[in-house]
Amino acid sequence: MLGSLAGLGTLAALAAAGCAAPSGVGSGQTRLRYWHLFGGGDGANMAAMLDAFQAEHPDLDLQAATLSWGSPYYTKLGMAGAGGRAPEVAAMHLARLAGFAPGRLLDPFDLDLLAEHGITEADFPPDLWQRGMVDGELYAIPLDTHPLVLYYNTDVCERAGLLDGDGRLRAIEGADAFAEAVRAAGEVTGGPGLVAETLGADTIGPWRMFNAFYAQTGGQLLTEDGTRIAIDDAKARTVLDYMRRLTQEGLCVERADYPGAVGIFAAGETGFFINGEWEVTTYTNNGLPFSMARIPNLFGTAATQADCHAFVLPHQRGRGGASNEAAHAFVAWMLRHSVDWAAGGHVPAYLPTLEEPDYLAMRPQSEYREVIDEVVLDPRVWFAGSASPLWLELGAVFSGVLLGTRTPEDALTEARHRLQQLLDTPSPFGETA
Known part of the structure; x- marks a missing residue:
């Protein structure tokens, strides 16, 4: 951009x-x-x-x-x-x-x-x-x-046995535990228990989901000086395989653009919604029974994209x-x-x-x-940050994983290719600090 x-x-x-x-x-x-x-x-x-x-x-x-x-x-x-x-x-x-x-x-x-x-x-x-x-x-x-967070429908989650005595979401630790919580919510709603942005023009939701989960593994995207790719293939594959699992097993709505995802959760069709925290006003004004929590620790730490x-x-x-x-x-x-x-x-x-x-x-x-102490920002490079080329390029790649049009292996190869293209593209401002 x-x-x-x-x-x-x-x-x-x-x-x-x-x-x-x-x-x-x-x-x-x-x-x-x-x-x-x-x-x-x-x-x-x-x-x-x-x-x-x-x-x-x-x-x-x-x-x-x-x-x-x-x-x-x-x-x-x-x-x-x-x-x-x-x-x-x-x-x-x-x-x-x-x-x-x-x-x-x-x-x-x-x-x-x-x-x-x-x-x-x-x-x-x-x-x-x-x-x-x-x-x-x-x-x-x-x-x-403004981090990626987990919205949850309190009515759905209560019926699924996922809330504690104070009406808050019980602690979830581990990728399998999260999948089971989502499955339990889906049994209440009669469909997928989770919704997130998976497609659309200029989609960035799939990148943000990947980045949150990948950060939890301790993996890095680029070297500290921002000059070379530093992706840990094993950690990235673990995350991409999990993302595909969410849609392939019917745990997450497979096809939802951003407005669609917001609307699906607003209608009470899922128990969970992964998104940035800024839709809080939307759901408060709509009277939706909901609350919010940090993204659970699925892969080792409680880090999240922000x-x-x-x-x-x-x-x-x-x-x-x-x-x-x-x-x-x-x-x-x-x-x-x-x-x-x-x-x-x-x-x-x-x-x-x-x-x-x-x-x-x-x-x-x-x-x-x-979460203020756990947020993970993009690497310090000219093409990163909100609404940036990094988000758009990798959002399009990882969208294919959620939709089943790309295998995790293919997505990782394509992500590396697009990252290298961005690294090879001079900043429009010339040399930056």
């Missing part, structure tokens, strides 16, 4: 022209422009937080813009940074940082300014904070992590002064108020929030908060 930025240099002037409004026109306020890509329930939560921030900061003129999710957003953000006259602050997926040429398209945060507003490294999981660091400088601050929403400072020529101070104040305020953001299902990355009574009272949002 970032390949669409190959003509970045020629488009930079256009982006700069589009961001060139004067600061604080006629008001004495400091202008603070913020770009983000949040729609749906996330968009509503973000809008409420922005209104609250503006009400508390009348000296600032907050100008928020919601842009199209995915490739269109990152294309425009990259163009704006290349032009040097970007918005003061923006949202971005943390795993895409390596592809955004920190130091050229992004500016680093001022750690002293952040500290003045009460934000320090100690407030975050070490791994997530370090993912925002490049060459000793901080280029991204995590707002949350990405993080983060704040970044798109590159501005001559960044500094009141507008830059406002950007830091804004980020700090949003982090300190991230209990409001957690309503949408995301796990706050700002650790003090995880202990707030208002957050702990959120159910099911707080039920899987321990």
Whole structure:
């Protein structure tokens, strides 16, 4: 997707022209422009937080813009940074940082300014904070992590004998135990006990499932420096064989695109749903009897696939002064108020929030908060992260395993081939950090 930025240099002037409004026109306020890509329930939560921030900061003129999710957003953000006259602050997926040429398209945060507003490294999981660091400088601050989780229909699971005395899902350990739990749920519903995204245009669900299970084996996709394939064939085959088992044995709905999977679980047709946690608002509003848990430990650890929403400072020529101070104040305020953001299902990355009574009272949002220490982000390469070429390429390959159109052996061979093609493709930004 970032390949669409190959003509970045020629488009930079256009982006700069589009961001060139004067600061604080006629008001004495400091202008603070913020770009983000949040729609749906996330968009509503973000809008409420922005209104609250503006009400508390009348000296600032907050100008928020919601842009199209995915490739269109990152294309425009990259163009704006290349032009040097970007918005003061923006949202971005943390795993895409390596592809955004920190130091050229992004500016680093001022750690002293952040500290003045009460934000320090100690407030975050070490791994997530370090993912925002490049060459000793901080280029991204995590707002949350949004992991792959396990939704469960509490009525179905109760009838299947899968809940404990508190109405929570009993602990499940091991691949066979999970298969049996899914089978038990299916006996209640009269069909597959599990649904997940398995197909569709630009499908990414199969990749996310593979990555979660593969991470649990301790396997790596690429070497630490992101230059070579490091797939452990035996571990990958174990995961792919299991994925095929889920559909082949009728445990998982074989053919479901993303909207279809959401709807199947909403209709009570399955006991379980594997997906990102952001559909919590959908099911809460629909009155579905459900809860959520972290992905069970099937293959050795409790790891799960995830990405993080983060704040970044798109590159501005001559960044500094009141507008830059406002950007830091804004980020700090949003982090300190991230209990409001957690309503949408995301796990706050700002650790003090995880202990707030208002957050702990959120159910099911707080039920899987321990996953903050187990999330696995993509390798640090330009083609990784949410809505990235990595997700789309491997999502298409592993979809075939779930559908039975590819054998696990063939899928592994094709995954290696596509990974090598991505490794051989230069970053559209040239050399990145």
